[in-house]
Every structure is written in structure tokens, then in C-alpha cells.
Amino acid sequence: MFPSFLRFFQCLALVMLLVSGAPGVAGPLSPGDRASLQAGMQQHIDRNLVEGAYLHLDLDSGEVASLHPAAAHPMILRMGSYFVLCTDFRDARGNPVNVDFYMARRGRSFSVFHASVAERGRLEALMKAGKVQKAD
Secondary structure, three states: OHHHHHHHHHHHHHHHHHHHOOOOOOOOOOHHHHHHHHHHHHHHHHHHEEOOEEEEEOOOOOOEEEEEEEEEEEEEEEEOOEEEEEEEEEOOOOOEEEEEEEEEEEOOEEEEEEEEEOOHHHHHHHHHOOOOEEOO
16 A cells, blocks of 8 residues: 555656646646746847847857847747747848747746857757747
């Protein structure tokens, strides 16, 4: 009887982890998490603006581009226990530039750990490989 009692508590602990949305456990995103992800991305952008521009260094050319926020996309992608959110920016000529923000849970909020500028093909490759998919 004692081993089944322990098994019950192990199952209960697993269910509690799934329901709580613990890091590393995939489950549906709550409206609160969706809002926190969007807020975390926006805070990252706002904190990194220099004279109203999000600066991007092109390591191949050595040039720095000034990007201006245009519109956030509402879709949220999941990459294991991480997330990807996308925002449209405009360069100095007004051309659209996609920026993909890779985010991780940090307590009750989320933090950007990588920004990928004008590299949508890399995100699409991750999606095609099944490593990134639309969040529930």
C-alpha cells in the first residue's frame, strides 16, 4: 500500500507542474503569459532604443543600422520551453525589417535572450525542422 501512496503523490506533483506552467513544461499559454511575453518584448525594445532607434550591427559589413519599431505581431511561437515573438521595424529608408525576439521565462515574467534581425529564413528553418511551432 505504501508504494501506491507514493505513486499517487508523484502523479499529483506532475499534474501540479503541468498546471502551474513551470519552466521547461510545455502547455497552453495563459492570457497572462501572452501579455507578459508581449510586455517583456516591448520593455526590451524600449530599454535598448538609442535616440528612438533599435541599433543593429551587421557583423559581415561592419555597418550599424538604425531600426524604428513599426508593429508587433500577435503570434507567439514556442521553441521547447522558450518563445519567439516577432516585430516589424523600418530601416532609415523606410523598408520593413523583421526582428525575431527569442525569450525565456524569468520568474513570472519573460526576458529576451536573443534578437535575430532580418534572418527570418533561420526561424523558418527551425519551424520546418519541427523545433519551433505556434504556441497554443
